[in-house]
Amino acid sequence: MVIDDVVSLLARLVSIDSANSSMDGPGEAELAREIEGIGRALGFAVTSDEALPGRPNVSITIPPTRANAATSGRRLLFDLHLDTVPHRGIPDATTPRIDGDRMYGRGTCDTKGALAAAIVASARLVASGIERDGEILLLFTVDEEYLKRGVAHAVEKGLTATAAIVGEPTSLRPIVAHKGAVRFRIVTHGKAAHTSRPENGDNAILQMVEVIDWLRERLEPAIAMRDHPRLTSPTMTIGTITGGTGVNIVPDRCAIEIDRRSLPTEEPATILAEFDSQLAELMRARPGVKVTREDPYLVERGLDGPADGSLVRAVQAAIRTVCGDAVDVTPTGVPYGTDASHVWGLTGTPTVVLGPGDIAQAHTADEWVDLAEVRHCADIYEQVMRSFVSGEWGDTTRSG
Ligand SMILES: [Zn+2]
Incomplete structure (x- = not known):
């Protein structure tokens, strides 16, 4: 099989609907099978591994041609997600359409352009001998x-x-830092009563008003003081609130969901401990408030990869070779x-986020x-692969 045209490969990938099945889509399975087929047709070692029921990660491995003690275990990973966000209500979202130098369709930018570029780059790397x-x-x-359960x-x-x-999609700029997130629920506990005798109940919604005020006054300003050389300050957003079962019943439960966007330098456990200590202090100050925090349902650490080192230098050199001065290579x-x-x-691996398209x-x-960016990305990925496998990096980025 000849896979050397990144644009036709991209069109093929976009035409397979892979909207996340936790978000109103068919899921990734059909695209996973297609990628497996392409990998096998290229003669690569292909494995698939169910990360979730019916939802496999796929690995394509291009092994070393030379194995020796000094280089064994060296591995350059390309992580590419198969899923897209849903597209219900958008006509022909999975019918790729080319207009000038743009391709339209769900996933063209996020992130099938990068998938096509990585496959084509690998094929060219091997074909070059x-x-x-x-x-x-x-x-x-x-x-x-959705929850990044594949990776x-x-x-x-x-x-x-x-x-x-x-x-x-980074517009081919090297991204070495991004925020993490911790998401969880905070619940207040009251007592139901008929609203003709509200004094017999304990209003969980009114308790939550106190919780929200306390967190906004005590915690939010403190986290807004924290900074990072490449990122804006951490934030906390109360994204949902639910409470009460009817207008004539004193509510016995109220819950909020918090999306705490963190710096990669913040430990998720510390972030949660800060909430816990504020809630404990609130309950001491206002004995009427009974509040608990649930375990987080999402914990993402963020990215704070080194802004120098072999990986970043190889990526910068490749971008300069392919794009000249048109792309800013500052991490x-x-x-x-x-x-x-x-x-x-979770592994401390030096990591750069890099791909075609604008977020x-x-x-x-x-x-x-932009199809020119997709073509450039294939060239950049190929050059980074070449510099890695030719051993130009030395051992400075080895994670063991
Ligand atoms: Zn994406």
Whole structure:
């Protein structure tokens, strides 16, 4: 099979609906099968591993051609998510359409352009016949758009790498830092009563008013003081509130959901402990308040990869070769999260987020990607792969 045209490969990937099945889509399975088929047709070693029922991660491995003690275990990981956000109500969202140098369709930008670029780059790398002192691993993950359970599963099963590139729309700029997130519920506990005799009850909604005021006055200003050279300060957003069962019943329960966006330098356990100590202090100050915190249902560490070192230098050199001065190669930070939260956050692997397309187009109704960027990305990925397998990096980025 000849896979050398990144644009036609992208169109093929976009035409397979892989909207996340936890978010009103069919899921990643059909695209996973397609990627497996492409990998096998190219002669690569392909494995699939169910991260969630019916939702497999796919790995394509390009092994070293030379194995020796000095280079064994070197692995450059490309992490690419298979899923997209849903597209209900958007006509022909999975029918790729080319207009000028843009391709429109769900996933063109986030992140099938990067998938196509990585596959084509690997095919070209192997076809070039270059000797390889190190392995290239393309890991295609499920569930990035929802809870990132695909990459979490791979890391849990022992994924390691010398360095990693996470393919996401960055307009081909190297991203070395992004925030993490901790999401959880806080619940107040009251007592139900008929509203003709409210004095017999204990209003959980009124308790929650006190909780919200306390957190906004005591905790929010404190976290807003924290800073990072490449990121904006941490934030906390109360995203939902639920309480009460009817207008004539004193509510016995009220819950809020908190989305705490964190710096990668903040420990998730410390973030939760800060909430706990504030809630304990509140209950001492206002004995009428009975409040508990639930375990978080999402913990993402963020990314704070080194802004120098072999990976970053190789990425910068490749961008300069392919794009000249058109792209700023300064390592930078972004507020949104990626699979790097787990690749870097749980294993410490030096990681750069890099891919074609502008994040402004991701998740939008008329999502598109600049095809010149997709072609450039394939060239950049290929050059980074070449510099890695040719052993130019030395051992400075080895994670063991
Ligand atoms: Zn994405």
